[in-house]
Amino acid sequence: MHIDIIETLPSLAKLEDNWNAVYDADDEAQIFLSWKWLNGLLSHSAGPWFILAAKADEAADTPYVAFFPLRLQTTIKNSDVFHEIRMTGSADYTGIVCRPEVENKVIPAFARYIRQMNWARFKLDNLRMSERRVRLLLACFPRASFHCTEVDMVSKVDGIDLSRCPYVTLPKDWNAYLETLSSNTRQKIRRLLKQIDAQGEYRISVSTPETFAQDLKTLLRFWEARWRSRKGDRMDGLVRSNSAMLTRSFESGLVYLPTFWHGDRAVAALATLVDPRKRTFSFYMTGRDETFDGPPAGVILHAFSIRHAIELGYTEYDFLRGNEPYKYSFGCAERKIRGTVLATRNGGNLGGRIDRRSIPDVLRQATELHRKGKAADAEIGYRRILEVQPKHADALHRFGQLLTAKGDFVAAKRLFRTLTAVRPDAVKAWQCLGQVCERLGQYEEALRHHLEFMRLQPELTDGFVAVGRCMVKLGRMAEINAALLAAIEPASGLSVRRWRNGGDAPDQRADREQAMSQH
The missing domain is CATH 1.25.40.10 (Tetratricopeptide repeat domain)
Structure with missing residues (x-):
């Protein structure tokens, strides 16, 4: 396998068709590895990023068969410079985009290339990848030469396990979906959506290009009020980054944002990432007015979004990271992601020097x-x-x-x-x-x-x-x-x-x- 490095936006732009073809062929690929998502993300990313791209030979017209998005983080401390290679994509899922028939050759080739780079730690955070692919990758980093540590992904604050990711496989019919739920949940959802469909005191609006900015502002205001006490000084930066990310994603057709109203009062909003290539909805963020004493806004917005996804012919509704109990009432199965950290035995960069990209x-x-x-x-x-x-x-x-x-x-x-x-x-x-x-x-x-x-x-x-x-x-x-x-x-x-x-x-x-x- 021949490995190239893609590290500029113009180079990435040229790969759109090739990337999409590999993405469509890979049943492990997900929205955070899609070309459209990554192109938007990397257009606004600080610090060096790079993508390993694999193909059969060096010929210019040979298409790539796999992509591995990575980034380089640098720290000066303890009288030396240390590099950490991290995954690029999102805080939710990361991984490799690869044609399945060549993964046995490509993934070891990626690993060998990474071993030639200068780094002290390789952090495989939020890795959504089959055990088969994980073994292929980690086999090239033997324990005799590297420390390998599994990251505990259970929150110490509320006990939520962020490695467990509930999702719903959607049938083609809304009523068929409801039949998969418990009778109590089924009746509750029908009753709540009936109130919305009646267009009485409760209603749901869906963001349009004209309303999105205000709808997003409403969502982030509710979300900030809910989480500021926990996020502390990080909150202002998180609000800015989420605002920028969701705005550019909406402009790229990747966001579905319904808002729940009581009369003229917005009481809750929910942002879902939409992947038309994989036919998935991925719940990203929600916020509600904590003073509202009415129907359960979260249940209403999720049920409304799931019904809409089924109407569009989508096949999965992903609740992303975290095993909060309410998610399972929607008939979820569960997948596991992992966090693994590889570190050099001596704690210093491989090769004893810095990576040129970090200069x-x-x-x-x-x-x-x-x-x-x-x-x-x-x-x-x-x-x-x-x-x-x-x-x-x-x-x-x-x-x-x-x-x-x-x-x-x-x-x-x-x-x-x-x-x-x-x-x-x-x-x-x-x-x-x-x-x-x-x-x-x-x-x-x-x-x-x-x-x-x-x-x-x-x-x-x-x-x-x-x-x-x-x-x-x-x-x-x-x-x-x-x-x-x-x-x-x-x-x-x-x-x-x-x-x-x-x-x-x-x-x-x-x-x-x-x-x-x-x-």
Whole structure:
């Protein structure tokens, strides 16, 4: 198998038809691995992401047969830089998109490729994948070389097991679905929906392009009120990210959002992700007015959505992660997802270096640590960048500044000299190189660098001051006077030349002549 890496949006855009063909053929694929979902997600994702794409050979026209979406997370701590490869897709389900007939070859090929990368941890979070595929993947990470830990997915707050995911297989007929429920639930749903269908005091509206923004605002307001006490400081960010995600998903035709009303009062809303390719509805988020004392809004909205899905010919209603008891009243079966963490035995990155994709992130973190005065961690960040990209201009410059502040002028000089070779037009590099040479007492060399700084930035006085300072150290006072006069003369012209030659300046002579005439 040949593996390519897809890491730009234009490259991903070209794969839409190929991706959809593989997605349609894979019975394990789900909406969070669909091209439309991932394209929207990655268009707004910070940090490096990449997709491993497998095909039979290197030929340009050979179609891909599998895709593995991943992302890279970087942390600087404990005097080193650590990478964690994580799954890309969603907080709910992740996995691999693969033609079933080639999974025995593709999945080990993906695993071998990942083993060649530089990482300390590989986190397979919320993995919705058959045991067959999981075994194929994990077999390439033997316990002799890697720690393998299963993640406990039971919430410590409420005991909900997030590894258990209830779902309903939908029949073709609404009444046939109702017959799968208990008699009490069946009667309850019929009674509640009858109230809605009567269009009396209760009704349900479904979002349109004209109403979606307001409907989403209503949903998020209810959801925030319910969960802010638990989410705390994370809530504002979660509201923003969910708003952006649901908006772009709605624009792509992936969201069904009904709102339950009591007269003119919105009392609950529910957002469901719609996958027309796999014919599934996936319940994503709900919120309700906690002060409403009427019919059970959650039951009504789920029943309404399930009925609508059946009318459209959809085959599954997925409640996603969590075994909350109410979900099972809708006639659910259950699937399991898993969380597994692979870690290197020594705790460091494979290969002992950073991944090139992480360089912008490492630089950003190192610069922030530098700004906060955490020089040791900032230094390791700069060093790790220069190990894989020795001519990285920003890392050279910032590391040189850090070493200068530490008093390591010899090492700083090497970095600034390299920087001037890499970026001969970088004004600041010449200035910094001149300054460290001064600190080392190398005034002749410092003078040359300051003169280059002056040539590149003649309007700044810093260069004149630095040149003068070096000439004083070198005892070249006559040259300092000449340089000062050369700098002043273009502005003063004839008067400066006469003054330099011992004559009167024109304004002085005029003043003297005027004074004599008064006597």
